[in-house]
Amino acid sequence: MPQYTNANIPQKDSQDLPQWEKTSVVGQALPRIDAYERVTGSAAYTMDVHLPGMLHAAILRCPHPHALVRKVDARKARSMPGVIAVISSADPETNVPVPYGWWISDGVPMRLFDPHCRYAGEEVAAVAAETLEQAVEAVRAIEVTYEPLPFVLDSQDALKPGAPPIHDHGNLARPVDAYTRGDVVKGFAEADFVLEQSYRTACLVHSPMETHVSVAQWEGRERLTVWDSTQGVFPHQQYLAQSLKLPLSSVRVICKYMGGGFGAKKELSHHTIIAALLARKAARPVKLALTRDESFLGVGNRPANSITMKAGVKKDGTLTALQFTRVGSVGAYTESAGDALQVADLYLCPNVHTQETDVFTNIGRSRGMRAPGFPQCSWALEQTMDALADKIGMDPVEFRLKNLPSASQLRKMPYSTSGLKQCITEGAAAFGWSNARKATLGKGPVLRGIGMAACMWGFPAMPPATAIVKLYLDGSVNLNIGTTDIGTGTNTVMAMVVAEELGVPVSKIQVESSDTATTQFAQTSGGSGTVVRNAPAVRAAAAEVKRQLLELAAAELNRPSGDLVLRQGKIAPADEPDQGIRIVDLRALKAQRVVVGVGYRRPNPPGRVSLPFAANFAEVEVNTRTGEIKVLRLLAAHDSGRVMNRITYQNQVFGGLTMGAGFALTERQVVDRQTGKVLTANWHDYKIPTARDVPVDQTCVPIDPRDDQNNVGAKGLGEPATIATAPAIANAVFNATGVRVTQAPMSPMEMLRLLNQRHTEKG
Ligand code: MOS
Numbered sequence: 001m002p003q004y005t006n007a008n009i010p011q012k013d014s015q016d017l018p019q020w021e022k023t024s025v026v027g028q029a030l031p032r033i034d035a036y037e038r039v040t041g042s043a044a045y046t047m048d049v050h051l052p053g054m055l056h057a058a059i060l061r062c063p064h065p066h067a068l069v070r071k072v073d074a075r076k077a078r079s080m081p082g083v084i085a086v087i088s089s090a091d092p093e094t095n096v097p098v099p100y101g102w103w104i105s106d107g108v109p110m111r112l113f114d115p116h117c118r119y120a121g122e123e124v125a126a127v128a129a130e131t132l133e134q135a136v137e138a139v140r141a142i143e144v145t146y147e148p149l150p151f152v153l154d155s156q157d158a159l160k161p162g163a164p165p166i167h168d169h170g171n172l173a174r175p176v177d178a179y180t181r182g183d184v185v186k187g188f189a190e191a192d193f194v195l196e197q198s199y200r201t202a203c204l205v206h207s208p209m210e211t212h213v214s215v216a217q218w219e220g221r222e223r224l225t226v227w228d229s230t231q232g233v234f235p236h237q238q239y240l241a242q243s244l245k246l247p248l249s250s251v252r253v254i255c256k257y258m259g260g261g262f263g264a265k266k267e268l269s270h271h272t273i274i275a276a277l278l279a280r281k282a283a284r285p286v287k288l289a290l291t292r293d294e295s296f297l298g299v300g301n302r303p304a305n306s307i308t309m310k311a312g313v314k315k316d317g318t319l320t321a322l323q324f325t326r327v328g329s330v331g332a333y334t335e336s337a338g339d340a341l342q343v344a345d346l347y348l349c350p351n352v353h354t355q356e357t358d359v360f361t362n363i364g365r366s367r368g369m370r371a372p373g374f375p376q377c378s379w380a381l382e383q384t385m386d387a388l389a390d391k392i393g394m395d396p397v398e399f400r401l402k403n404l405p406s407a408s409q410l411r412k413m414p415y416s417t418s419g420l421k422q423c424i425t426e427g428a429a430a431f432g433w434s435n436a437r438k439a440t441l442g443k444g445p446v447l448r449g450i451g452m453a454a455c456m457w458g459f460p461a462m463p464p465a466t467a468i469v470k471l472y473l474d475g476s477v478n479l480n481i482g483t484t485d486i487g488t489g490t491n492t493v494m495a496m497v498v499a500e501e502l503g504v505p506v507s508k509i510q511v512e513s514s515d516t517a518t519t520q521f522a523q524t525s526g527g528s529g530t531v532v533r534n535a536p537a538v539r540a541a542a543a544e545v546k547r548q549l550l551e552l553a554a555a556e557l558n559r560p561s562g563d564l565v566l567r568q569g570k571i572a573p574a575d576e577p578d579q580g581i582r583i584v585d586l587r588a589l590k591a592q593r594v595v596v597g598v599g600y601r602r603p604n605p606p607g608r609v610s611l612p613f614a615a616n617f618a619e620v621e622v623n624t625r626t627g628e629i630k631v632l633r634l635l636a637a638h639d640s641g642r643v644m645n646r647i648t649y650q651n652q653v654f655g656g657l658t659m660g661a662g663f664a665l666t667e668r669q670v671v672d673r674q675t676g677k678v679l680t681a682n683w684h685d686y687k688i689p690t691a692r693d694v695p696v697d698q699t700c701v702p703i704d705p706r707d708d709q710n711n712v713g714a715k716g717l718g719e720p721a722t723i724a725t726a727p728a729i730a731n732a733v734f735n736a737t738g739v740r741v742t743q744a745p746m747s748p749m750e751m752l753r754l755l756n757q758r759h760t761e762k763g
Pocket residue numbers: 231261262263264266368369370371372525526527528
């Protein structure tokens with residue numbers, strides 16, 4: 001799998017633009033350009049795609065957590081009414097690899113209809129029929145002979161000798177990952193206090209509003225079009241081509257509107273290849289939409305982790321050592337289960353040791369989920385920081401401020417900008433931290449407390465990114481970008497960038513995006529990098545259009561183009577604003593009818609790293625009789641570089657806070673120990689926070705520094721919005737009750753158990 005690298009990418013933006021000093025459109029609170037379509041329901045999502053002659057498909061999934069498929073008998077299914085095509089591992093054409101999108105997963109095979117099923121829910125066969133009901137009926141009629149195998153659900157059990165091997169090379173998903181800086185033994189010796197504590201986080205599921213869905217259509221046997229609910233049409237094109245052995249040019253992937261992914265729609269999933277194979281076999285278009293329960297089984301999760309943290313601190317608040325040990329369950333197919341980057345880089349500490357072990361288990365595959373690996377590690381790190389502050393009697397805000405690094409210790413280079421300090425101080429001020437902290441001491445059954453946690457995201461966004469801007473003779477504009485707006489409002493932000501650069505109102509700009517046949521390559525939308533990667537190319541493309549317009553005007557005004565400025569649709573000499581010409585009156589534009597600008601993004605400048613930071617604050621109420629935890633208010637201060645659009649910025653932060661509240665309080669995948677089946681494969685038993693679980697009182701405090709890492713100054717927002725929320729809530733619970741809940745989610749039962757335990761200990 002080729003990795004995106006900076007090699008061979010032009011070292012300059014195609015227009016070498018200085019950072020905006022002042023903006024008039026970017027940074028405003030503008031509603032989304034597609035708000036009307038989305039709200040009225042006229043936006044056609046993949047689920048809404050309906051083609052003439054289209055069939056509907058359903059998947060037969062393995063009921064066992066670990067089994068060999070000995071025989072698939074589909075004779076009865078094939079003869080049922082409406083059934084057009086059936087495929088399973090018995091059909092040679094299904095023997096195709098399913099490529100991973102993550103380098104850490106290379107070397108672990110993942111194939112369609114693998115006769116060795118490794119989790120309850122793995123695909124065994126599929127049917128395409130005239131109606132969905134017929135497909136579902138036919139799936140039930142397929143007779144499969146399974147040989148059930150012993151299974152293992154817990155990562156620690158999976159490492160024990162004699163555990164059932166899930167892959168040929170055993171259950172260690174990848175080599176144990178260790179990082180060492182300094183000497184932790186020495187660091188602990190220098191500490192006045194050393195704390196050690198274990199933490200656990202549950203397995204969570206992405207749960208986007210729109211489930212995974214693919215519609216596949218062939219023209220002949222060589223040209224495939226797939227409408228897909230995906231975070232990136234170009235990676236999908238690449239993996240489909242690789243899987244089905246087609247040239248890239250023969251595969252078209254389209255995703256116009258997208259109903260959320262959070263990482264679960266980043267790479268290709270099995271069902272998309274299944275839809276393509278069924279469509280080819282049936283010679284008709286096929287829609288394959290996963291049901292809500294299927295979306296809980298086969299398309300990824302945020303893996304469960306067991307973490308132990310040991311930390312040393314001096315009385316004055318100096319951190320002397322951090323030791324982090326993590327064992328995580330990646331499920332049946334690999335990805336990384338956690339990421340200790342923050343342990344090594346968020347706070348100043350000379351002695352750090354992290355050790356991370358990823359283990360296969362007979363649970364659905366793991367997949368990057370909103371800041372892959374970071375929220376789990378933040379749960380342990382930020383509670384450790386809180387416990388250390390408590391131990392030395394220092395305010396948690398002061399304690400963090402005392403341990404801020406001036407550069408990346410991991411990468412050994414400075415940050416382009418780091419607003420971490422401001423996130424903490426301005427966040428604390430806006431939250432009313434000092435007063436609230438004093439006011440929270442309480443007696444009686446309901447206790448109040450406040451807590452905070454900080455975080456960073458770990459990977460800067462890079463090129464390639466290419467954009468095309470077309471200005472038509474009436475002055476209206478098309479922006480053409482390959483990237484997918486996954487619900488975050490990136491298309492709106494991109495249109496605002498064009499509006500800023502060209503002085504054309506957003507209402508006159510249309511965005512064509514996310515279609516491999518009509519737009520150019522873009523990376524998948526994820527990693528908090530969609531705007532950071534693409535907006536600089538968009539700005540460069542708009543600037544190229546402006547450059548050409550100034551050239552055209554220079555000829556007509558008889559002035560060098562360097563003397564001219566474009567303002568509000570009019571080009572005029574800077575010193576004679578009245579002597580201008582409107583763009584739409586340019587004779588040359590009338591003749592050529594369109595001006596086309598192509599923009600490329602340069603790599604990030606070497607020698608510094610550009611990353612977002614955040615600090616989250618929470619106030620909670622704990623009912624000591626019922627164990628119920630209620631979040632009263634949340635505040636998030638973010639340094640994500642330039643605020644591109646105040647509304648979409650807030651939307652992302654509020655969404656991230658909500659997801660973090662789910663991590664802290666309600667979300668947990670439960671797998672039955674007896675049968676290995678997921679018991680929470682629905683929105684009743686798997687509890688994402690509802691409007692009643694998240695506080696109305698949520699505040700977003702943008703820090704908005706000037707960052708010159710790229711020509712728009714953005715650093716990324718999607719992932720840091722969620723990372724530090726759960727530990728902030730847990731720290732607030734500690735502040736309220738004096739009890740540290742180490743297991744996420746913090747259930748009322750566990751809360752009561754800990755409160756009782758403390759009561760007993762106190763005697
Ligand atoms: Mo994300 S987990 O980079 O969609």
